[in-house]
Amino acid sequence: MSVSLDLATIWAFIIAFAVFVYIVMDGFDLGLGILFPLFPAKADRDVIMNSVAPVWDGNETWLVLGGGGMMAAFPLAYAVLMPALYTPVITMLLGLVFRGVAFEFRWRTRRERNLWDIAFAGGSLLAALAQGVALGAILQGVHVEGRHYGGGWWDWLTPFSILTGVALVIGYALLGATWLVMKTEGDLRERAYHLSWMFLIAMLGAIGLVSIVTPFLHVQYTQRWFSWPNVILTAPVPIAVAGISALLLRSLARKYDYQPFLLSLTLFGLSYAGLGISMYPYIVPQSITIWQAASPENSQSFMLFGVAVLIPLILGYTAWAYWVFRGKVNATSGFH
């Protein structure tokens, strides 16, 4: 498994980076929605909402970069994958629509606030589930004919894609819970610790299950992970997962503030790296490589210029916005 540094590879890393930043940022954000039903009191919900209200739009913009960037850098992959994932993608979009408007709508009505709380929780859950299902559907491979998707509109639905869907919901819930540990105080924080424990255990189980099943989907995955000398490269991943999990358990036991969230993110990073190892260099597993899907060089280099200049800038002012709203959120101080 050698990686040569050509334009298509650079772009594969950029898109992978955008998607990862999206998973990290919108992950905890969707996770809060998933946890919403477990916090029925209005005061708690206000705090939870306010802890992300200033940043949720920026978090979701990474999804737009992932999709738009893919259309730009790998149009063929975008053109094949989107129809293949038609139902999960549309479901995700509808979920995001409902949870997105809830950020403002729930403050504008007293009578229907519960309805928008349901929209926020349901939309978040649906979006997370759909993203996980889409991931599983990509991993198991799609049917390609020429330059088109050649399968039916229910091909994505398999036990494996359901498994990855549920796994992602659990993972996002863990991110949400540890985010709350970091951003809240008092009773709310206590309950967030408790939930972090539960979702961590569930997440480890899910990682285990997905890792056991994935190598059996295709020979390529098996060879990638278990054949000599690849093992030297791949073995550190599960070892690191074990190590990080131990640290995470310890930080929860000792009630640290920031560590649980940061370690959960690391856990996500490792799982993501594992995915990358399985897929590379395919962008549509088993059928289209990043080089086959790449758009012409002058499109990729035109954008590379913008990415090189703008992404650091974006990361800079995004960090500033997080800094402005740093610290604990509670019912009386808020941001307001």
Place this chain on the structure above:
Amino acid sequence: MFEGLDAILLARAQFAFTMSFHIIFPSFSIGLASYLAVLEALWLWTGREVFISLFNYWLKIFAVAFGMGVVSGIVMSYQFGTNWSAFADKTGPIIGPMMAYEVLTAFFLEAGFLGVMLFGLKRVGARLHFLATLMVATGTLISTFWILSANSWMQTPAGYAINAEGQFVAANWLEVIFNPSFPYRLVHMVLAAYLTTALVVGAVGAYHLLRDRQLAGPRMMFSMAMWMVSLVAPIQILAGDQHGLNTLKHQPAKVMAMEGHYQSHPNGAPLILLGLPDQAEAKVRYAIEVPKMSSLILKHSPNAPLAGLDTVPRNDWPPVPITFWSFRVMVGLGCLILGLGLLSLWLRWRGELYQSRLFHGIAMAMGPAGFIAVLAGWVTTETGRQPFTVFGLLRTVESVSPLAAPAVASSLIAFVIAYFVLFIAGVIYILRLMAVPPHPSEQGPRSDVPVRAAGITPAAGVAVEGAGV
């Protein structure tokens, strides 16, 4: 249930529906973001209470509209892949980078500073907060720049080549971005957004003046809005005229459809004011015409010959009745808006701007006119480009995803239901915010959450930096 409807028709309906829903919010938030920047600048400059209370008042409305713009926009960016995958494959190397630049230069800027703009005044002080407002306003304009460049390239493609896989690739990026119709479309759309916002602000001001003519906030917003309408409306009509001449040069079939010219007119074409275009018979029934006027407008000479759709192969015709009618709705509203502006100037000159109940009623009635004109304008533009997605080069039927009709039909139904619920709720919440007049100690978004600090004044924010403004 859907046997009769093919997947293409459903995909087009879905794109048209979701796009029309989306554009309603940008046309308002582009203008409102700029208006908010102006209000905050005036507050920093003069320190007058009325400007910050208007700012906070419109900020709450902005938050709701902007959120709806964002979520409906995310849907749009994925629809190219889900419903128009062949289009995405073929034009991705050109449209894709433009949308990527839109995300990098505009969406992140808007989103990154939106939180500070909405909730951060007390955290960062007045100066930095103003910077955030400016960044959001700039972001909306940059976004307009890129997406209109992409859309204009589809109308008047330039600077491209076609590679072995049948994809459009850029031969010259500057020619791609600044394609022939782009400058016209950009100017026309930005002015449209400003007009739309001015009409809404004016209508809200008029509503409160009808109740109480002495309120400072409503007087200020009404006056500002009417200045904007009187100034922008004539420029918009001029810009529209130039836009039309440009279209005549690059997309003559579209202009034939807008004008209802099925037949060629070798010596002077009439301007058809109203009529019923009949696509099958290729003529306009019950036409009310002004002789030679169309040649005068389009060619600046009453007897200039003007070609009609009879010079275009029949399978390249746009759907004339839609293009024809939507164009008339837009132009008709443009004239009414101009009339509103002129009337306001007359009343202002007579010193009756805040007195005339009739005029306030008219201004209220014109509140939604901008939205309708924007929608009509886009329908003209987009249906006039048919049957192509990339004008003259890529047909709509060759652009669509290989999907079964039931898949597209169910997602269309889901979008229709979801968007109607959201639209009704959103409009009700916005109208509710508009129904109360701005008051002197107006709070920003989340006013129902307990607040510790007292209202902030620009003097306090500025004092930190030492010098006054």
